Amino acid sequence: MAADRFQSRQQKLISSLKASGAEALLVTNFTNVSWLTGFSGDDSYLLIGKSRMVLISDSRYQTQIAQECPGLEFVIRDRTVTVVAASAKTIEAQKLKKVAFESGSMTVDGFEKVRLACPGVEFIPLAGAVEDLRMIKDAAEIEEIRRAVHIAQRGFDVLRGSLRADQTELEVAHDLEHAMRKLGAKGTSFPPIIAVGPRAALPHARPTQATIGSAGFVLVDWGAQMPSGYRSDLTRVLVTSKMSPKLEKVYGVVLRAQLAGIEKIGPGVKCADVDATARKVIEDAGFGKQFGHGLGHGIGLDIHENPRMSSASETILQPGMIVTVEPGIYLEGWGGVRLEDDVLVTKTGCEILSSVSKTLDQMLIPL
Amino acid sequence: MAADRFQSRQQKLISSLKASGAEALLVTNFTNVSWLTGFSGDDSYLLIGKSRMVLISDSRYQTQIAQECPGLEFVIRDRTVTVVAASAKTIEAQKLKKVAFESGSMTVDGFEKVRLACPGVEFIPLAGAVEDLRMIKDAAEIEEIRRAVHIAQRGFDVLRGSLRADQTELEVAHDLEHAMRKLGAKGTSFPPIIAVGPRAALPHARPTQATIGSAGFVLVDWGAQMPSGYRSDLTRVLVTSKMSPKLEKVYGVVLRAQLAGIEKIGPGVKCADVDATARKVIEDAGFGKQFGHGLGHGIGLDIHENPRMSSASETILQPGMIVTVEPGIYLEGWGGVRLEDDVLVTKTGCEILSSVSKTLDQMLIPL
Numbered sequence: 001m002a003a004d005r006f007q008s009r010q011q012k013l014i015s016s017l018k019a020s021g022a023e024a025l026l027v028t029n030f031t032n033v034s035w036l037t038g039f040s041g042d043d044s045y046l047l048i049g050k051s052r053m054v055l056i057s058d059s060r061y062q063t064q065i066a067q068e069c070p071g072l073e074f075v076i077r078d079r080t081v082t083v084v085a086a087s088a089k090t091i092e093a094q095k096l097k098k099v100a101f102e103s104g105s106m107t108v109d110g111f112e113k114v115r116l117a118c119p120g121v122e123f124i125p126l127a128g129a130v131e132d133l134r135m136i137k138d139a140a141e142i143e144e145i146r147r148a149v150h151i152a153q154r155g156f157d158v159l160r161g162s163l164r165a166d167q168t169e170l171e172v173a174h175d176l177e178h179a180m181r182k183l184g185a186k187g188t189s190f191p192p193i194i195a196v197g198p199r200a201a202l203p204h205a206r207p208t209q210a211t212i213g214s215a216g217f218v219l220v221d222w223g224a225q226m227p228s229g230y231r232s233d234l235t236r237v238l239v240t241s242k243m244s245p246k247l248e249k250v251y252g253v254v255l256r257a258q259l260a261g262i263e264k265i266g267p268g269v270k271c272a273d274v275d276a277t278a279r280k281v282i283e284d285a286g287f288g289k290q291f292g293h294g295l296g297h298g299i300g301l302d303i304h305e306n307p308r309m310s311s312a313s314e315t316i317l318q319p320g321m322i323v324t325v326e327p328g329i330y331l332e333g334w335g336g337v338r339l340e341d342d343v344l345v346t347k348t349g350c351e352i353l354s355s356v357s358k359t360l361d362q363m364l365i366p367l
Numbered sequence: 368m369a370a371d372r373f374q375s376r377q378q379k380l381i382s383s384l385k386a387s388g389a390e391a392l393l394v395t396n397f398t399n400v401s402w403l404t405g406f407s408g409d410d411s412y413l414l415i416g417k418s419r420m421v422l423i424s425d426s427r428y429q430t431q432i433a434q435e436c437p438g439l440e441f442v443i444r445d446r447t448v449t450v451v452a453a454s455a456k457t458i459e460a461q462k463l464k465k466v467a468f469e470s471g472s473m474t475v476d477g478f479e480k481v482r483l484a485c486p487g488v489e490f491i492p493l494a495g496a497v498e499d500l501r502m503i504k505d506a507a508e509i510e511e512i513r514r515a516v517h518i519a520q521r522g523f524d525v526l527r528g529s530l531r532a533d534q535t536e537l538e539v540a541h542d543l544e545h546a547m548r549k550l551g552a553k554g555t556s557f558p559p560i561i562a563v564g565p566r567a568a569l570p571h572a573r574p575t576q577a578t579i580g581s582a583g584f585v586l587v588d589w590g591a592q593m594p595s596g597y598r599s600d601l602t603r604v605l606v607t608s609k610m611s612p613k614l615e616k617v618y619g620v621v622l623r624a625q626l627a628g629i630e631k632i633g634p635g636v637k638c639a640d641v642d643a644t645a646r647k648v649i650e651d652a653g654f655g656k657q658f659g660h661g662l663g664h665g666i667g668l669d670i671h672e673n674p675r676m677s678s679a680s681e682t683i684l685q686p687g688m689i690v691t692v693e694p695g696i697y698l699e700g701w702g703g704v705r706l707e708d709d710v711l712v713t714k715t716g717c718e719i720l721s722s723v724s725k726t727l728d729q730m731l732i733p734l
Contacts, residue, residue, distance in 0.1 A: 041571060059659030060570040063699055079659055080678060101475075108470040108478050109494050127476050174548040181541040203427040204408060292426030292446055311447060332430055 005140065006038050006069075012133050014050055022100035022124050024049030026087060026114070029105040031301050032130035034229070037069050045087050052094060056086045084110060088117030100126040128306065135298055135306050136320040142344060144230035145299065145322055148189065149342055149353045151224040152232045155180035156356055159220065160238065165213025165367040169194040172218075173207040180224045189223035189231030190303045200237070200336040203293055203328060213367060216241035219336060229301045233324050234354050235340035239364045247337070250287070250329050251360055254337045257281035257327040258358075261295055265325070265343055265350040271313035278327045279311070287329045296324035299342060321345040322353070370438070372507065373405050379500050381417055389467035389491050391416030393454060393481070396472040398668050399497040401596070404436050412454050419461060423453045451477060455484030467493040495673065502665055502673050503687040508597060509711060512666065512689055515556065515599035516709055516720045518591040522547035523723055526587065527605065532580025532734040536561040539585075540574040547591045556590035556598030557670045567604070567703040570660055570695060580734060583608035586703060596668045600691050601721050602707035606731045614704070617654070617696050618727055621704045624648035624694040625725075628662055632692070632710055632717040638680035645694045646678070654696045663691035666709060688712040689720070 013036065017025055027033050027046040034040055036048065037055060041064055044057035055074040057065060065074050077086035091099055097120070101111060104127030115123055137145065158179040159172065167175075172194045177187055195205035197215020205219075212218055221235040237251065261278030275295040282291045294310030299322055307315035309323055317323075323345070328338030341354045357363075380403065384392055394400050394413040401407055403415065404422060408431055411424035422441040424432060432441050444453035458466055464487070468478060471494030482490055504512065525546040526539060534542075539561045544554055562572035564582020572586075579585055588602040604618065628645030642662040649658045661677030666689055674682035676690055684690075690712070695705030708721045724730075 040573070063569055064571075079661065103475040103479070106475050108468075108473050108475055108492055111475050112470070112492075125475055125479075170548075174545065174554075178541065178545050181537075187541075202431055204431075206407070294446065 005138065006036065009036055009133065010048060010053065013048060013130060016129055016133065017100060020100050020124050020126055022098045022126070023096050024091075024094070025100040025126065025129060026091070026102070027130060028102050028110065029130070032102070032134075035130065035134055035301060037072055039065055039069050039072075040229075041065075043083060045083055047087065047090050047094070049094070049096070054090050056083055056090055058083070082113075084113045085117060088114055091118050091121060096121060098122045098124060100124040100129070102130070103127045104131070131306050134300055135315075136318060137300065137322055138320070141230060141300065142320070142322070144226050144228050145232060145342065146353055148185070148224045148226050148230050148232035149234070151180050151183045151185045151226075152222060152234055153354065153356055154183050155185075155222070155224060156220070156234070156236065160365060163212060163238070163240070163365065163367060165211065165240065167212050168209045169196060169199070169207035169212070170209060172212065176222060184226075185224040186227045186229075187225055189225040189233060192223075193219065193221035195219045195336075197335050198333055201330045201332050201334065203330060203336065203338070212240060215335070216244065217247060217335065219338060221338065221340065223303070231299050231301070231303050232342055232354070233299050233303060233340060234342065234356065235326055235338045236356055236358070237337050237339070237363055239360075240367045242366070243360070243364060246334070248360060250331070250337045251363075253282060253285040253287060254327055254329055254339050255358055258325055258339045258341070261325045261327065262341065262343055262350065262352060265317060265323070265345060267317055267319050267345055267347060269317045271307050271309050271315045271317065272311050274317075274325075275309050275311050275313070278325070282327060282329060290329045290331060291327060292330070293328070296326050296340070298323050317345045319345050319347045372505065373403065376403055376500065377415060377420065380415060380497060383496055383500065384467060387467050387491050387493055389465045389493070390463050391458075391461070392467040392493065392496060393458070393469070394497060395469050395477065396497070399469070399501075402497065402501055402668060404439055406432055406436050406439075407596075408432075410450060412450055414454065414457050414461070416461070416463070421457050423450055423457055425450070449480075451480045452484060455481055458485050458488060463488060465489045465491060467491040467496070469497070470494045471498070498673050501667055502682075503685060504667065504689055505687070508667065509687070509689070511593050511595050511597035512599060512709065513720055515552070515591045515593050515597050516601070518547050518550045518552045518593075519589060519599045519601055520721065520723055521550050522552075522589070522591060523587070523601070523603065527732060530579060530605070530607070530732065530734060532578065532607070534579050535576045536563060536566070536574035536579070537576060539579065543589060551593075552591040553594045553596075554592055556592040556600060556666075559590075560586065560588035562586045562703075564702050565700055568697045568699050568701065570697060570703065570705070579607060582702070583611065584614060584702065586705060588705065588707065590670070598666050598668070598670050599709055599721070600666050600670060600707060601709065601723065602693055602705045603723055603725070604704050604706070604730055606727075607734045609733070610727070610731060613701070615727065617698070617704045618730075620649060620652040620654060621694055621696055621706050622725055622727075625692055625706045625708070628692045628694065629708070629710055629717065629719060632684060632690070632712060634684055634686050634712055634714060636684045638674050638676045638682045638684065639678050641684075641692075642676050642678050642680070645692070649694060649696060657696045657698060658694060659697070660695070663693050663707070665690050684712045686712050686714045
């Protein structure tokens, strides 16, 4: 039952609050509010405590809350009352004395307003309490991410099959989104990167009017977002002309690094160690300085979630986490190669959720 | 010249800093960073002071910064150094003693980290300094928003011409975005609202699988975003079956309210007074409680910018501001009517940038 799913999340959060000494948490990050309640709107806060839980929203969402969150207590503020003022009033009405707040997403001004509006209340900064729970996906979430991967892969088939040398990066990006939407996606999970030749040296390139045929290869970093909000994130490189020895070499190093990283993934493994394993392959090949970002990140309702797969990440992988593994080598003026898959941590190791071929000859589609 | 444009903005900001007593402002809102520098990436902060300005970014953006911001001093942090730590180092290196920060967008945790990393520095909370400057659009910005309106209107023509009773709200939303992209938009300026019949009673309805023909009218709230980032925001109601007396009545009230609001707009007028003027028409018709949101908002790089056109807004309209005027009446179970146009404040009054017909007979397209 969907309702049980939210109750289970709420119970876990309430348990995790105990250590902080707070009676309740004011959830101000809208994605966290959605994850805890099923409410899909925004501009709304959730005050969640052991004995009571109240959603603070406005009249635009009155009907929607009743539809999406049957049984949830809510307050509809008047349009002349801010969400902060309405939250303060709810905190006061419950006579709470110690309230935790999401210091990782609440703004300095927002917090100052809440603090001033609740003079007798002690506020406890608490960052990542909900985000940490969101790291472990339940069965329904894993299924949604599988679907997001599936639609992304079918979208890539359409892109592969329809790619023309005279198309611009922008056209390809837009057509890819249109294809994934027809397949049931809400849209892309982030603005896709379609980067031709030298533009692939920019790890976050944005699509331009450059045409696909203007260089010999194109990097595609894309994903689908389901109507439920869950996302996938993949990267491949398509060779649209002849293979060059340089591309073959760089591609081979990135692929070996990615496979080594994935091989390392399993429960009990530190994220930093996965990053180090993949990074070593690239460093040993002499491209260490050309891999300037972390190895990957969690995916879910957000495109970048915990755990971070970086050298600074002490997080220990656990079953149910879903992370990207995306090493890359970027050579200014020439281009870049990145390979990215979505990987589920299981009880015994891991499962690669994505299955688009990575063998170099499969990447070759002369236009 | 584009460079002059950014210099002029930077100078205005530096002048506005004087009153706060700060030597520099740490700009942490990425849209503000873009508006001040022309840099289109994210995850980067800008430290801007009278004598020096430094962009703090990472290696993903090294090439892009050089391309987009010639002449701008920048620091590329190592992947093991956070943007906060790199900013603190830059503040220390400049021996600054009083630094303002964007308290309206910086998180409590983010600020705490900056504060701890700069023990000798006094930090001054400053909210909306850049946002207030962004309210007044320059000639190039007005031109971009005109284009965003133009593309949105052409997209609406396509929607109007191709609408079928068996299409779902989602399909119409996706086709609308695809059409606007073909016309040169980067995409929609926000997820469009395509709300059939009773669903139009939700001011922020999200498109569903409901078919267009399942009720007699559909509310469309949409906009285009230009590659430059500038946005438009419009709303119309299409009558897809017969006109009902109730719809005619509600539509008439909303239209009169909107025209009264627009009529009131001009330099020197308080935003709250524009809201009150339109609201009075709806209240006098007996629908005051069914208009639960503010009258409108500024548009620009963000879809919701200052000034807010609400009863609480003391902002005085000035030439160069562009605001939406969007009264609505929402009747649960039946549906809702909202009409929205984008209006430029001029030296002598205002100019309505959008020109999609609002006469009720033009809204009638029996399917």
